[in-house]
Amino acid sequence: MSSKKKTSALEEKDGVPFQEATNKNRISEIRSKRKKELTADDLVAGIIKQDKVALSRAITIVESTNPRHTEKAAAIIKKCLPYANKSVRVGITGVPGVGKSTFIEALGKYLTSTGKKVAVLAVDPSSSVTRGSILGDKTRMEELVKDRNAFIRPSASGDSLGGVARKTRESIILCEAGGYDTIIIETVGVGQSETAVHSMVDFFLLLKLAGAGDELQGIKRGIMEMADAIIINKADGENTKAAKRAKTEFTRALQLYPPKENSWVPKVTVASAIENTGIRESWELVMTYMAQSKKSNYFEHHRIEQNKYWLLQTIDEQLRSGFYNHKAVKKQLQEQLEAVANNEITPFEAARYLLDLIKEQS
Amino acid sequence: MSSKKKTSALEEKDGVPFQEATNKNRISEIRSKRKKELTADDLVAGIIKQDKVALSRAITIVESTNPRHTEKAAAIIKKCLPYANKSVRVGITGVPGVGKSTFIEALGKYLTSTGKKVAVLAVDPSSSVTRGSILGDKTRMEELVKDRNAFIRPSASGDSLGGVARKTRESIILCEAGGYDTIIIETVGVGQSETAVHSMVDFFLLLKLAGAGDELQGIKRGIMEMADAIIINKADGENTKAAKRAKTEFTRALQLYPPKENSWVPKVTVASAIENTGIRESWELVMTYMAQSKKSNYFEHHRIEQNKYWLLQTIDEQLRSGFYNHKAVKKQLQEQLEAVANNEITPFEAARYLLDLIKEQS
Known part of the structure; x- marks a missing residue:
């Protein structure tokens, strides 16, 4: 993220025919130092004052993989927590080409x-590898x-999806503290990212296209x-007719x-995002849900359950990564997987063998 | 299991008006000693000869929670593995009342x-607690x-479901070695047991009832x-008409x-299990599937994937149980869950805190 920021800051100079003869590296050094000087308190104060730049910088710290930022990120989140939790969180998914960005x-x-304040975040673990385009190309929401x-x-x-999901979930807290109510x-x-998103939102929306062949577009079971x-x-x-037919079919299903x-x-x-029809109706579904969900206290209950889920989920992930990154396990896992595939050993026996490796060495 | 055996053996004496004046404890001591004397090799030889008693005793050892049996169980399974893997494995689920046993x-x-040889096993983790009736009451399949x-x-x-699932999965191997082809x-x-069963079978069958209200019977999403x-x-x-209507609806869905x-x-x-209609047709579906699946090599691929799944699944479960049974974690988990529920701490922060507890103490 921070490298992107620098690029875009430098791009602002595109309009200047002859760029200043300053050492570019020095500029970014000063710039990054200046940024670093903002304390967690400064950033939180900025977030609460609904300053987008402060919010953006705070998220950058939350997203940072630099261990130096861990403590600061934790401090920011902790201070934001009392202001958080007051939004409606909606997840939106759909295969590429369904028109998610336009929608x-x-x-x-x-x-x-x-009159709403809207924050749009994304969970797309593939983007880090494939430079996928989810929201990466902001111009798509010009x-x-x-x-x-x-x-x-x-x-x-x-x-890892877990890492990306954690960052997004913590960013939600910051956005909420920044006054974003939606x-x-x-x-x-x-992929698996739907499950992660589903576990951090109040309402989960699936975008589909009408017409034959959509079933083959690869929406995961x-x-x-x-x-x-x-x-x-x-x-x-x-498409209008086919869409209405699809509506009937899906409702029945x-x-x-x-x-x-x-x-x-x-x-x-x-809905048609391009013709701007069905948008209000889509949102009214969310509102109907929210009213029902708050009335029955399911809303509160569900959010607490989600928090617990993330606690357990994080523990799982950490335990697993500790295990699979263990030297002896790394060395032997492939061999055990092959033995299991060849029916030379049961999966349970192979698991016992691998688990014993850690015990021996720790 | 072994205690049940003893009970049933003693029950044979019910018809004897005056039971022999022998020391009952001594009898069961001798009996259990005699059983113990069968080595893994003896049992495996019996299984291969398609001796149901040997199979039954071997499964009892596999199911035993007594650590003394672990090694023997592993030896039995290892020796059975070369004879295993030749059956069709079918999972059957459905809510209570749908008529599973009769079907x-x-x-x-x-x-x-x-001409088939059929083994029927069950996965029902609740039965150990609630004494649930899945196959427990054998008379239901008189x-x-x-x-x-x-x-x-x-x-x-x-x-634990994991424990029950492991035992069932290993019992499958023994049954296959015993010549059961189905x-x-x-x-x-x-509950979660469907996922476990789905991951150990080639074909997964869901029994449903026709008619309104079935949606409310609690089949898990x-x-x-x-x-x-x-x-x-x-x-x-x-019900005949409603069933046919349901067939059309589900097919479309x-x-x-x-x-x-x-x-x-x-x-x-x-199908009607009671009138014995639709049974052959149900099985033909399985056979069609098997033919297609073997032709495309999916069958082999799928079984290997299932084995790998169980390897990873067992590791997960063991890692988790090691963590949650850790003294310090046991002591602090509830407190952290509450802090998370009250939004005093993020789930990720709480997870980090709990994970650090183990590091400190190990």
């Missing part, structure tokens, strides 16, 4: 037009990015069951699912 | 009538239990997506799901 821009603009009541942040980089978390409809609502997007022009814990029956609606 | 009995009888080509084994007891694993449609086939059971008498890894589209059929 989020239309939804974001609608929300700010009704109008929303200029909106003073909107804050858009590309996906945190990181080498948090949208975008993710791409392939299980994601439909997570959805609190399905929006058939691109319901415009020639969702009724066959077992009921959700909070007895919410997932809803289906159609 | 399995009808299916089992059909299979033995075609006819199948008498069939010489059928072997029925109640759920292993154990305090293994049916029953589980109850509530996600289970429908695991199913390779849905059987609408109790399609008899007044399943088409909206994303395709499975092996491109199998889950099928729906109706």
Whole structure:
């Protein structure tokens, strides 16, 4: 993130025909030093005053993989916690090409037009490797990015989904402390990231396209069951009819699912982000859900359960990474996996063998 | 298990009006000593000769929580492995009341009538606590239990799903070595046990009932997506029409799901275990699947993946149980969970705190 910042700061000079003959490295040194001087208290004060730059810098510290930042990040989050937790958190997923960015821009603009403050974050663990485009190319939300009541942040980089998810979840707290009452978390409809996002939001929205072949677009099994609502997007022009038919079909299919814990029956609606139709209706579904969920106290209960989930999840992840990064395990894992594949040993016996390796050496 | 055996052996004496004046304790001592004398080699030889008693005793050793048995169990399994892996493994789930036992009995009888050897095992982690009735009450399969080509084994007891699942999975190996070419694993449609069973079978069958209200019977979300086939059971008498309607509805619904890894589209059929209709048709679905799956080499691939899954799963479980049974963690976990619930600390911070406890003390 910080390297991106520098690039964009330097780009501001593009308009200057002859750049100053200053040592560029020296500039960024001074700049980064100046940034570092802001204490956790300074940053939190800025966040509370709804200063986007402070929020942005604080998130950069939370996202930093530099161990020096760990303590500062923890301090910032701790100080933000009392101000947090007052937003509506909505997850949005859908395969590439379904029109997520356009939909989020239309939804974001609608929300700010009704006086909301909207933060858009993303969970996309692949982006760090493939330089994927989720929100990375901010220009895809050209109008929303200029909106003073909107804050858009590309996906945190990181080498594990757990790491990226943690960063996003902590960023939510910062955004909430910064006065954002609506948090949208975008993710791409392939892989494990949906489960992570589903576990950090109040409402989970799945965008789909009408028409044959959509089933083959690679929405992972299980994601439909997570959805609190399905929006058939691109319901415009020639697609309008097919979208309405899809709405009927999905509504019927969702009724066959077992009921959700909070007895919410997932809803289906159609929208066209480009023609700006169905956006308000989509949001009304979220509001209906929120009203019901708060009335039944499910909202509060669910958030506490999510917190506990993340506690246990983090412990799991750390235990696993400690194990699989252990020298002896690294050396022998492949061999054991092969023995298991060849039915020379049961999985349980192989596990026992590997677990014993750690005990011996610690 | 062994205590049950003793009970049933003693019960044989019920018909004797005056029981012999022998010391009962001494009898059971001798008896248990005699059993103990069978070596792993003896038991394996018995299993291979398709001796049900040897199989049963070997499973008892595999299921034993007595550490003395661990090594013997491992030896038995190791010796059975070369004979294993040649069966069709089918998982069957459905909520209580759907008629699982009756269906399995009808299916089992059909299979033995075609020359198959059928083993029925169960995964029901709740049974150890609640004395639940999955296969515990063998009389529910009165006819199948008498069939010489059928072997029925109640759920292993154990305090964790992981433990129960491991025991069942190892019992599968023993049954296969014992010449059983069809293994049916029953589980109850509530809780995590479906995922465990799904990960040890080739084909996963969901039993449902037709008619309104079934959605409310508590099939866990996600289970429908695991199913390779849905059987609408109790399609008899007044239910026949509703069952056929349900078949159409579920077929349509399943088409909206994303395709499975092996491109199998889950099928729906109706059956009446009581009237013995639809049983052959249900099995033909399994056979169609097996033919396709073997032709595409998915079968082999899938079993290897399952083995790897169990290896990683066992490691996870052991790491977790090591952590949560750690004295310091046990003492502080509740406090941290509460702090997290009250938003005094983030889940990640709490996790870090708990993980540090182990590092300090080890």
